[in-house]
Structures are given as C-alpha cells and as structure tokens.
Amino acid sequence: MNAQTCIRKLRYVCSTSMGTVDAHGNPQVRIINIMHVEPEKGEIYFVTARGKNFYRELQNGKEVAITALTRYQEMIRVNGIPERVPDTRQKKWLDRIFEENQIMNNVYPGNSRYVLEVFCVKKAVIEYFNLGVHPIFRERYTIGEEAKRGGGFMVTEACIGCGKCLQACPQGCILEKIPVEIKEENCLHCGLCSEVCPVQAIKRIEEE
Amino acid sequence: MNAQTCIRKLRYVCSTSMGTVDAHGNPQVRIINIMHVEPEKGEIYFVTARGKNFYRELQNGKEVAITALTRYQEMIRVNGIPERVPDTRQKKWLDRIFEENQIMNNVYPGNSRYVLEVFCVKKAVIEYFNLGVHPIFRERYTIGEEAKRGGGFMVTEACIGCGKCLQACPQGCILEKIPVEIKEENCLHCGLCSEVCPVQAIKRIEEE
Numbered sequence: 001m002n003a004q005t006c007i008r009k010l011r012y013v014c015s016t017s018m019g020t021v022d023a024h025g026n027p028q029v030r031i032i033n034i035m036h037v038e039p040e041k042g043e044i045y046f047v048t049a050r051g052k053n054f055y056r057e058l059q060n061g062k063e064v065a066i067t068a069l070t071r072y073q074e075m076i077r078v079n080g081i082p083e084r085v086p087d088t089r090q091k092k093w094l095d096r097i098f099e100e101n102q103i104m105n106n107v108y109p110g111n112s113r114y115v116l117e118v119f120c121v122k123k124a125v126i127e128y129f130n131l132g133v134h135p136i137f138r139e140r141y142t143i144g145e146e147a148k149r150g151g152g153f154m155v156t157e158a159c160i161g162c163g164k165c166l167q168a169c170p171q172g173c174i175l176e177k178i179p180v181e182i183k184e185e186n187c188l189h190c191g192l193c194s195e196v197c198p199v200q201a202i203k204r205i206e207e208e
Numbered sequence: 209m210n211a212q213t214c215i216r217k218l219r220y221v222c223s224t225s226m227g228t229v230d231a232h233g234n235p236q237v238r239i240i241n242i243m244h245v246e247p248e249k250g251e252i253y254f255v256t257a258r259g260k261n262f263y264r265e266l267q268n269g270k271e272v273a274i275t276a277l278t279r280y281q282e283m284i285r286v287n288g289i290p291e292r293v294p295d296t297r298q299k300k301w302l303d304r305i306f307e308e309n310q311i312m313n314n315v316y317p318g319n320s321r322y323v324l325e326v327f328c329v330k331k332a333v334i335e336y337f338n339l340g341v342h343p344i345f346r347e348r349y350t351i352g353e354e355a356k357r358g359g360g361f362m363v364t365e366a367c368i369g370c371g372k373c374l375q376a377c378p379q380g381c382i383l384e385k386i387p388v389e390i391k392e393e394n395c396l397h398c399g400l401c402s403e404v405c406p407v408q409a410i411k412r413i414e415e416e
Binding site (some may be wrong): 192 | 223225226227228229230231232234235237238239240255257258259260261270271272273274275277283285287302314315316317318320324331339342344359361376377378395396398399400402403412416
C-alpha cells in the first residue's frame, strides 16, 4: 500500500466523509464526492458552493479530515490543509469536474455550476487502515511537505518481559523479547497492553 | 421523516462517520459503528478504546458530528455532545453491545472488550438530507434539550419581485410572490439567489 493507491481509491468508494471545524469550534461532517484526483502529484479535488457554511469552514486555516471506506473494508484517512484553486483556474477546473462527474449537472444545472468553487488538498498525512484482515493492518504516508505524525504506544527499557501484555493484546501484535516489541502496523491503539503492564513500561505516544 | 426514523436508520447503513475536534483544534473523522439505538428515547450508543485519541476527543466538551449515508442516498447528520455512560452501567452496556454486534468479538476477543467504553448522544440536532429526489429535500429535528439551529437564506422586505433569483436557483425552490419565498426544505444553501439579487434582499442566516 502507498499514498498514490490510497488517493486513487478515493474515487472508487460510494461515500467519502469530510470533517471540518465550525465557527463554534465544533466538528461538522459532510458526505461529499471527491471530484478528481492526481495520484502521482498527490492532489485531491472537491467543490462546494459559496453560500454554504462548509465554504467558510474550508477557509478558516484549519485542516480538513477526509475518511473513506472501500468495499473491501479498507479505511483511508487524509488529514491536511485545503487550498482554494486560484481564480484564474477556477472555471477550467469546474468545467472539467462537471465533465467527469455528470451527476453534478442534476444538482447544479446550466450556469448555476459557477456558484461552486474548487478546493484541493496537496499536503496531508494519509492513513491506510484495514480492519478486514487479522491482525488488522495500518500504515501512514505523507503527501506534500506535511511531516508524519505519531500515534499508538511504545515500549521503554523498563520492560521486564513478564508477558502480561502479550496475553492481553486483542490482536496478538506484541513480539516476545525483552523489551517486548509492538508491531505498529497491526496495532489497534486500544491501550490494553499499557493498562496491564505491572511496571508501566508501555507509554502512549502523544499526537504530534 | 422524523428524528426517530433518522435514529433507527443509523443502524442500517454500512458506514457511519464520526467527526471530532482534536487537541490541535483540527477535525478528525473516523468510520465507526453505531452499536445500539433507542429511537423513542432519542439515544445513540457507540464505543471506543481507552488508548485511542478518539477516546480523549470524546471528553473535550465539544460536540461530535455523526453523518451516515443510507442506500437510498439519504444523508443523516447528528450533531450533539457525547456523554460517557456511568461506571456502574459500563459492563452491562458493553456486554449487551457485544451480544448485538458479534463482529466486535473478532476485533476484541474475550475479556479484551473491557478496554472499550460506552458513550451515548442524547441531546442533538438531527438533519435529514435527501439528494436523491428533485428538488432535494431537507429537514431538521432535535432530540433532548438542544435547540434547533438555523441555516440557509432569508428574504427581506427589500425584495422587488424582479424574478432574477427564480431563474438562477438550481433547484427551482423559490416561490414567485413579493417578497419571494424560499422553500427551506428544498434549498441547497448554495447562495446563488443572494448573489444575483440586484437589491441585496436575500440574506444568509448565520449559524446559531
């Protein structure tokens, strides 16, 4: 799995959710269509209308969170800052998007399409998360300049190798050695290993 | 359509998205299962593990945003404050949820289920939004004590009845009279009527 394949898959799911933060600091989630992707360039395009709260939320300097579930139970998450496509290229992109997404003509017929504006995510952290395999499988990638962020749990030298975490782990993703090793790509981040450790050797990695 | 039917439908969709606000003020969206609903009481139940960022975000005093798309292209949005089910009832609820959602035993086998905790949304604004009909159809409901919030556009007495907005509206949802009337339940909130009005008679209703 890689970032390019994740981006390509965004065009082949029936629904994609996009989260924003509203003027009150509360989350908003909408189901939107990803209108166009450029997997090799790492670009994800979508549109909204100037009258909507969504339009305002896209320009508040916060990230957007895009999450899609494929038919194979793979979850794809993209978190990054949206950029409004420059004025000079708005019309070209809108016309191209309406050509590629004919259903849009039902909702915005004729010239009413130009109340829409095109946005693009180019810098983002992408997470691929597959709950349909055992053990579960997850990986993180980046597009643009955004740095990878951490998550999950780490084992310190305090580990005494007692094996309590191995028995507790619901996914069997801890390797028996001293200190034990958590297989990051199979970890649910549930935290049970850390809770059962008698010497507090397993620490939560705070989000960057 | 009503709030109870919307809540019931949350159990019959293949994926539901939940948005939160993270420690940096950015949005996060995850695809989760609604584990149990009480439509008549207006209660929506879900779970997460104590080790996850999601668990922390559910307790930051902000709302969560739940959005689901049904197989009939109906969108159901629920925005409200999540409450952690009290300690004394956690075990009862978890056991009931695992009984009703057998797939959970694959991810959290045996006693590892108790690293999960149960949350409930009881006070919320619910929006029903159907893009599969023409014109589109939307309605808002509330559960618990949360007040309804506004949205969309309103027409003031400044309207001169010129008809420009009627021609522009992509959904044909403006009634010809003076002042013109916007059929709220069919409005996309795109804002084109307001943009074409020569006397600025159509105003955006700010979110409450």
